[in-house]
Amino acid sequence: MTNPPVMPAPVHLSASSGHFELTAGTRIHAPGDAEAVARYLAELLQPATGFALTIDQEDASGAISLTIGATDLPTPGYRLSVTEARIELRADDVPSLFAGVQTLRQLLPVAIEASTTQDVTWLVAGIEIHDYPRFSYRGAMLDVARHFFDVAAVKRYVDRMALLKLNVLHLHLTDDQGWRLHINSWPNLTALGATTAVGGGHGGFYSKADYTEIVDYAASRYITVVPEVDVPGHTNAALVAYPELNCDDVAREPYAGIEVGFSSLCIDKEVTYQFLDDVFREVSELTPGPYLHLGGDESLATSDEDYLAFIKRATEIATSHGKTLIGWHELGRSGDLPEGTIGQYWSYVTPREDADKRVNSFIQQGGRMIMSPADAIYLDMKYASDEKLGLEWADGPTTLSDAYHWDPAAIVEGITDEHILGIEAPIWTETIDNVRDLEYMAFPRIIAAAEIAWSPRSVHDWNDFTRRLADYAPRLDAAEIAYNRVPEMSQQ
Ligand code: TNX
Secondary structure (H helix, E strand, O other): OOOOOOOOOOOEEEEEEEEEEEOOOOEEEOOOOHHHHHHHHHHHHHHHHOOOOEEEOOOOOOOEEEEEOOOOOOOOOEEEEEOOOOEEEEEOOHHHHHHHHHHHHHHOOHHHHOOOOOOOOEEEEEEEEEEOOOOOEEEEEEEOOOOOOOHHHHHHHHHHHHHOOOOEEEEEOEEOOEEOEOOOOOOHHHHOOOOOOHHHOOOOOEOHHHHHHHHHHHHOOOOEEEEEEEEOOOOHHHHHHOHHHOOOOOOOOOOOOOOOOOOOOOOOOHHHHHHHHHHHHHHHHHOOOOEEEEEOOOOOOOOHHHHHHHHHHHHHHHHOOOOEEEEEHHHHHOOOOOOOOEEEEOOOOOOOOOHHHHHHHHHHOOOOEEEOOHHHHOOOEOOOOOOOOOEOOOOOOOOHHHHHOOOHHHOOOOOOHHHEEEEEEEEOOOOOOOHHHHHHHHOOHHHHHHHHHHOOHHHOOHHHHHHHHHHHHHHHHHOOOOOOOOHHHHOO
């Protein structure tokens, strides 16, 4: 018997005998903090089964039991046991319990992903799993600046992430083409700076209520939102909205192209820092998570001296609002970062230029790294040269195999798991303007990314991964995920 395809691969899984059958009468026992996850599970199972499962906090006789308590696993993790009589899921903390539910979900027949009632016997084969993540930060980034994605689209992406045990949603909220979050003290950012997109589309932005709706929805899936306000480059939209942010006081024209590196806030003007203080304060107030991302990439229109002076002030202002900072790896040019600033690496699987030096700079300044090597994990790269969607700058197309065959701890010499907070799969949206295209670019490569983020190196195995993926395809179909059916998914 082959093991069920669980994505990402668990640390340990062994099949046992018998089957558990989920029926309309199955009760879920979930004391204390486990109850919220039990409610999520009941909601998840409802559409396809038609069952409204009863959740009980006190009565321990329920056949499915979700509990929080020590699992004796190395990091917060979960143990899942399925026998004919019971399903027992025990986790060290609530997010791990939620992760365990994602595993359980994948042990049910694929029809469980359907949005309408299915005539299926809901059997779960006997199994013992213990599992815990390799990295605590398992992210996906969505660029809502090049093309805007509304609240419903973001929620849908959040649910896709949850399935794969990803737990950080990084929103790239501002760029040359658009400013996508309303800021009360600088209202023209959205009134004038959000009206376009790449290719000249209509743009769009989140009201504060919209943004909070995303943050709350993500939180209900134990996903932390990291907002990015990209400065000092990638700021044309702000320079359109406020002439005073330009050194020459002349408002810029809206930009609908895909070049990078041409815009910069005016480094010498005091108003620039008032602007940053207001924006960082308002964004921080809306953000319960610990992180604020301030970009810092590709500031090619800013001189070295200006860049360093700017970063010193901008980071001081940002930390004054109580957040830990994240910056793209160029931020490591500064030796003056607030202690513990996190770097996000976007060079290649083999570092180029001074990317490895930048990484070491963050580590020396007490920070850790998020690894996003562009030639492995940039989900906006083409799958193949003849594809319509995607870019190719990161050494040509990125195949599923490229997305799977890399190790975050083998990129920069001396930088190993202890220096790595986690990994993140960005999806830049120059060529992507709708949910189907987004899912096509993300899936299946994001599954590879999730496996790099979650599963230990010891269980990484390309043949096993592609076999599981082929078995997994019907589940993606049932979930109506618009994935790219790459050749590896059709093998038997
Ligand atoms: C590089 S990598 C960028 C983005 C683009 C992306 C397209 C990085 C930090 N910046 O501005 O959208 O390439 O792949």
